[in-house]
Amino acid sequence: MTLVTGGRSRERILLYGMEGVGKSLAALDIAARVAPARVHIIDNDNAWDRMLEGQTVDGRQVEVCAEYRWSTDVPGKGGSWEFDGRWTRDTGNVIVYHAEGWEANTSAIEEIRKDAEPDDWVAIDSGSALWDDVSEWYVDNIFGASKADYFMQVRAQMEKDKAALGALDGWTDWSVINAQYKAAVMAFLITPPCHLLVTCEEAQVSTGQVKGKDMEDKETRGLYGTVGFKPRAQKRIGHNMQTVIRLERKANGDYCARTVKDRGGREYWAGESVMDRGFSEWYLEEVGGWQEKSGSSSPQASSLASTSPDTQTALAPKSPPAIKPTAKA
Ligand SMILES: Nc1ncnc2c1ncn2[C@@H]1O[C@H](COP(=O)(O)OP(=O)(O)O)[C@@H](O)[C@H]1O
Ligand SMILES: [Mg+2]
16 A cells, blocks of 8 residues: 555645654655655754664654765765665665765755656755754855854954954855755755655744844744744745644653644644654645555565566666765775
C-alpha cells in the first residue's frame, strides 16, 4: 500500500517546535508510507544517521537508495558531494544529503530541484540550521571569522570603546544575507518540484517594545501572536508555506499538534494529542485527505517487480541521481 494525494497541488508544510517533539520523525514516517515515491532529505543538523537507525511510531523502518556527504577535502574546491554507498538498498526510497554549511545546503537544493519527481517529497531538516548557515557563511566571507568569533570581537570592542558598536547591521548586512537566502531558498519553498516538509526549532514571540516600537513585526504577531511561539528561521518562512503546525510535548509526556495556518478547507487542530500516531496518519490522511492505494510499495513487491521488465518502471525506485563522486587525492 502506498499513500497518495488526490489533489493537484503539492503539500508545503512547516513543522516547528522544541527539540524532541517529533519533527524529524514526521519525515521518517512520510518516507515509510509514500514509497515508491522518494523522499529527499537535506540533513543539515546531523540527525539522520540516528533517524535511519530508528523506526517510525508504528515500527516501520526505512531504507536509503542514495546518500551523499559534503566534502571539502579537495583543496581549492569549495566542496562537493561524495556518494556514501554503505547503507544503500535498491528497495530504498530515501535520499539523504548530509549537508554542512550554506554551500552544501544550496547545492543540495539544486540537486533536488533537478532530480525530484512531482510525487516525491523533500524534507529540509532543519530550516533553522539553514538560516544559521547563511549568516555564518556571510560573516565568514565578509569578516573572515566564524560567527561566534565575530560576535566576541564586536562585544570586546564595545567594552573598549564604551560605545554601542553595532554588530550585523540591518541595511548593509542583513539585507545582503536576506538576498542570498531569497535567491537560493525562498523560490524553492514557494515553488518546490514536489511535496515539501520543513522543520524548525521554535523561539518565543516577544511582546516587548524597544524605543516605542514593537519588537516583533506586525506579520509575525499576526500569525504567531496567539500561539506565543514562532519558528526560529528567516521571518517569512511561515508565509512561504501553506501549512504551519506547532508540535509540543506536554509536561505529562503527551505529544500534541496545533495548526497555526493551513490551506482553505482543512481542519485546524487546537493542540490535540498525536501520541503514538504517525504524521502521515493524523495529518496527511485525516486532515489532508491522502489515501492508501494498492499497487504495493513493500520491498518484497518491488524486488519482484524488478524481475519483471514491464512493471519495473512503475514500482522499482529510480536509481540515485548521478552526482560525480569526488576524486580523492
Ligand atoms: N507522536 C509521537 N508519539 C510518540 N512518540 C513520539 C512522537 N513524536 C516523537 N516521539 C518521540 O520523540 C523522539 C524524538 O523525535 P524527533 O522527531 O527526533 O524530534 P525532533 O526532530 O522534533 O527533535 C522520537 O524518537 C520518539 O521517540
Ligand atoms: Mg530532528
